[in-house]
Amino acid sequence: MRNVRVRYEKTGDARFVSHLDLVRTFARAVRRADLRVYYTEGFNPHIKMNFLPPLSLGYESLCEAFDMRLTDETPYGEVARRLRAVLPDLLRVTDAYEPQTDLSDVASVLYSLRFDADAGKAAETLSRGGLVIEKKTKRGQITVDVHEALISAKSADGALDITLPMGESCLNPRHVVEALNTYGGFAIEDFRCVRRQLFAVDGSVFM
Amino acid sequence: MAYSDIEKRLTEVKKPSRYCGGEVNSVIKDPASTEVSYAFCFPDLYEVGMSHIGMKILYSAANRLDFVRCERVFAPDRDMIELMRETDTALFSLENKLPVASFDLVGFSLQYELSYTTMLQMLKLAGIPLYSRDRGEDEPLVIVGGPCSYNSEPVADFVDLVVLGEGEEVGDETLELIRACKREGCSRAETLRRFAGLKGIYVPSFYDVEYDGVKVRSITPNRPEAPARIRKRIIENLDNAFYPESYVVPYGEIVHDRASVEVQRGCIRGCRFCQAGFIYRPFRTKSAAKLNATAKTLCENTGYDELSLLSLSTSDYPELSGLVDGLNEWAEPKGINLALPSLRVDNFSIELMKRVQKLRKSGLTLAPEAGSERMRNVINKNVHEADIMRAVNAAFGGGFTSVKLYFMLGLPFETDKDIIAIAETAQKVVDAYYASEGRQKGRSVSVSLSVAAFVPKPFTPFQYVPQDTAEEHARKQKLLREHVRSNKIKLSTHDADTSYIEAVLARGDRRLVPALALAVERGAYLEGWSENFSLDFWKEIFAECGINGDDYACRERSADELLPWSHIDIGVTDRFFASEYEKAKQAAASPNCAEKCLGCGAAALGGGRYCAKR
Numbered sequence: 001m002r003n004v005r006v007r008y009e010k011t012g013d014a015r016f017v018s019h020l021d022l023v024r025t026f027a028r029a030v031r032r033a034d035l036r037v038y039y040t041e042g043f044n045p046h047i048k049m050n051f052l053p054p055l056s057l058g059y060e061s062l063c064e065a066f067d068m069r070l071t072d073e074t075p076y077g078e079v080a081r082r083l084r085a086v087l088p089d090l091l092r093v094t095d096a097y098e099p100q101t102d103l104s105d106v107a108s109v110l111y112s113l114r115f116d117a118d119a120g121k122a123a124e125t126l127s128r129g130g131l132v133i134e135k136k137t138k139r140g141q142i143t144v145d146v147h148e149a150l151i152s153a154k155s156a157d158g159a160l161d162i163t164l165p166m167g168e169s170c171l172n173p174r175h176v177v178e179a180l181n182t183y184g185g186f187a188i189e190d191f192r193c194v195r196r197q198l199f200a201v202d203g204s205v206f207m
Numbered sequence: 208m209a210y211s212d213i214e215k216r217l218t219e220v221k222k223p224s225r226y227c228g229g230e231v232n233s234v235i236k237d238p239a240s241t242e243v244s245y246a247f248c249f250p251d252l253y254e255v256g257m258s259h260i261g262m263k264i265l266y267s268a269a270n271r272l273d274f275v276r277c278e279r280v281f282a283p284d285r286d287m288i289e290l291m292r293e294t295d296t297a298l299f300s301l302e303n304k305l306p307v308a309s310f311d312l313v314g315f316s317l318q319y320e321l322s323y324t325t326m327l328q329m330l331k332l333a334g335i336p337l338y339s340r341d342r343g344e345d346e347p348l349v350i351v352g353g354p355c356s357y358n359s360e361p362v363a364d365f366v367d368l369v370v371l372g373e374g375e376e377v378g379d380e381t382l383e384l385i386r387a388c389k390r391e392g393c394s395r396a397e398t399l400r401r402f403a404g405l406k407g408i409y410v411p412s413f414y415d416v417e418y419d420g421v422k423v424r425s426i427t428p429n430r431p432e433a434p435a436r437i438r439k440r441i442i443e444n445l446d447n448a449f450y451p452e453s454y455v456v457p458y459g460e461i462v463h464d465r466a467s468v469e470v471q472r473g474c475i476r477g478c479r480f481c482q483a484g485f486i487y488r489p490f491r492t493k494s495a496a497k498l499n500a501t502a503k504t505l506c507e508n509t510g511y512d513e514l515s516l517l518s519l520s521t522s523d524y525p526e527l528s529g530l531v532d533g534l535n536e537w538a539e540p541k542g543i544n545l546a547l548p549s550l551r552v553d554n555f556s557i558e559l560m561k562r563v564q565k566l567r568k569s570g571l572t573l574a575p576e577a578g579s580e581r582m583r584n585v586i587n588k589n590v591h592e593a594d595i596m597r598a599v600n601a602a603f604g605g606g607f608t609s610v611k612l613y614f615m616l617g618l619p620f621e622t623d624k625d626i627i628a629i630a631e632t633a634q635k636v637v638d639a640y641y642a643s644e645g646r647q648k649g650r651s652v653s654v655s656l657s658v659a660a661f662v663p664k665p666f667t668p669f670q671y672v673p674q675d676t677a678e679e680h681a682r683k684q685k686l687l688r689e690h691v692r693s694n695k696i697k698l699s700t701h702d703a704d705t706s707y708i709e710a711v712l713a714r715g716d717r718r719l720v721p722a723l724a725l726a727v728e729r730g731a732y733l734e735g736w737s738e739n740f741s742l743d744f745w746k747e748i749f750a751e752c753g754i755n756g757d758d759y760a761c762r763e764r765s766a767d768e769l770l771p772w773s774h775i776d777i778g779v780t781d782r783f784f785a786s787e788y789e790k791a792k793q794a795a796a797s798p799n800c801a802e803k804c805l806g807c808g809a810a811a812l813g814g815g816r817y818c819a820k821r
Contacts, residue, residue: 013227016217021224021458028231028456028510031541045542058218086510088229190215 014090019054061195119155125184210304228301241276267451307333317355320712372439407440443814453508475800489815578628604645630690660706668787704742716771780808
């Protein structure tokens with residue numbers, strides 16, 4: 001058995017597909033593509049798949065991935081080709097390869113935010129401290145300084161590029177927008193958000 | 208406003224993927240290069256509508272025509288309606304996100320009476336005038352089909368066209384006629400006149416109905432083009448009928464989330480309460496070879512890991528055993544489960560169940576419908592207690608620990624003894640478990656007893672009978688409850704309130720039109736969901752419209768009364784219904800179609816497997 005990492009993009013209206021629905025959608029795609037993959041044993045066998053931490057509903061991404069196991073010798077390139085053929089363009093498989101890392105090793109994420117306001121001024125606002133907002137967690141409300149939690153924020157091509165830590169302490173881009181509205185005099189109602197790049201603990205590009 | 212405006216805020220609603228389309232196998236055509244546009248609407252939520260096999264068939268059938276662009280529309284949930292109001296967005300289609308009012312043809316599938324108000328609410332959300340007479344030259348034609356269309360009189364003034372019967376062929380002809388009318392620049396009136404000449408199409412506005420007290424006095428065509436009686440259309444040879452090789456696979460979970468093939472149409476049984484058993488006559492089957500091939504392609508194209516065989520009574524499929532073996536040959540290695548709903552208890556085979564459902568030992572579901580042998584003869588449900596006990600004994604021996612039993616309360620000629628027999632039957636099932644040798648030791652049995660209120664339907668031998676009044680139904684429920692004594696039996700009684708409104712609408716006439724319009728004005732919507740239904744609401748509506756619901760639900764009709772649907776011809780004759788009703792009075796069962804042809808009239812439609820030549 002070989003591990004395979006399937007990298008894909010989730011764009012356009014696919015941003016309204018929840019993580020759980022996405023898992024089901026890919027399982028069906030694997031069946032349509034007639035790939036030989038490993039199923040869990042037991043009364044209700046299902047394809048063994050591991051996904052990156054869920055993307056919030058409403059966000060797009062250029063760097064999503066899941067891992068599964070191939071039980072035959074199908075070349076990686078063909079896996080990608082066959083999956084691409086059975087999925088809509090909004091869920092485009094870009095690549096399939098042998099993973100060298102663990103999907104849980106992702107430490108931080110770069111998001112691009114687009115909204116009807118000056119991205120440069122937004123980056124400037126975020127460079128100042130004291131951007132305290134309230135955030136709901138499983139253990140109740142906590143307060144976070146968005147400036148402290150952010151790894152970086154800059155404007156590029158009219159968008160606001162922010163890098164946020166992934167994992168337990170993670171902030172959602174909407175918390176950043178909330179900080180802009182509360183402290184920067186912004187009135188952003190809706191924004192488009194794209195996950196652009198993932199980084200490992202040492203800061204190297206994960207994907 | 209358009210979809211692009213609402214899209215920004217779509218994450219504010221529950222399950223937004225229901226409104227954005229783009230699913231695998233959805234068909235997105237270019238509006239500029241298709242001559243006829245058809246908005247196919249289902250008057251219920253996405254997850255219900257997407258589960259409906261008829262919609263899957265007709266969506267694919269329409270889109271296989273190059274000149275047609277068929278797009279889907281479902282009833283938006285209440286939060287989405289709120290968002291549509293805030294953003295001033297009219298009801299739009301899933302494929303190209305176009306306003307429903309911009310389509311040439313707007314079709315609704317009417318599966319149950321309580322969806323009428325949802326259909327009308329959807330017309331309002333689309334900005335299409337509710338009454339057909341108010342629609343202008345540039346507005347869509349509204350067409351309905353499905354089982355409720357056989358008596359569409361309560362919605363007669365809202366719809367332009369009604370399809371009677373199976374849509375595969377008449378659907379093509381409808382779309383072709385629309386193309387022809389568009390090319391020739393026909394007026395709306397001229398288009399309707401041409402439709403009146405199409406077999407299987409009913410144009411309600413071409414008929415005048417006169418009343419005599421609570422009864423109908425006459426139904427008269429008011430145009431030369433309109434036939435006195437409209438006969439339903441059927442497909443004689445199902446193997447030649449269009450069946451999709453792939454269908455839309457939703458992102459989110461829907462009610463029936465699996466691949467399914469229709470093995471046959473119609474039913475040989477003739478249960479006297481069952482409308483489906485008569486309106487889909489004559490009984491026709493598909494060949495096992497064809498089904499096997501279709502099922503395999505369907506699974507390959509959808510990626511589903513469950514395959515269901517659909518029909519009204521799958522046990523009556525003559526080649527069932529061979530079909531199941533053939534399916535399992537390729538399905539099993541692929542990990543695809545077979546589901547066989549609608550198996551009968553009389554020829555129930557635990558071996559068959561074991562063969563197809565070895566992985567899931569969930570439970571056994573049986574529908575004896577009535578508790579006593581006498582009552583089962585009245586309704587012509589030819590199931591005997593011995594059959595039921597054989598089935599449950601086999602199931603318990605095979606390790607099952609739960610049984611679901613379905614019954615009806617309020618059937619014609621029912622006595623208290625028959626009601627108590629329901630509780631007794633359930634008790635016998637409990638006792639059988641504890642007497643069973645093969646049962647799982649140390650585990651308790653669970654019998655869920657589900658009891659619905661009987662709704663008399665048109666086009667059945669019970670179309671003449673009164674429904675129980677609310678008081679009588681409550682008394683019967685109480686009686687039944689008193690006789691359920693084991694805590695292993697879980698009795699659930701269905702809401703009699705909805706059954707009452709169903710009974711009014713099912714046998715209704717055009718005098719209910721204003722009541723439906725008022726109910727819609729007052730916000731009636733998605734009433735099939737119990738949280739949205741209120742009997743008091745309807746009582747107020749009826750009172751304001753001067754309607755006595757009991758005249759429709761609880762009135763006995765004589766066999767010679769002109770019924771509101773008398774101008775609709777489903778093949779099966781009123782003479783046959785009346786004779787079956789007489790037999791019901793005597794508690795006499797009838798043979799099924801495979802045993803003996805009773806000459807119900809459906810033979811005239813052609814294609815029936817067991818119809819005798821006369």
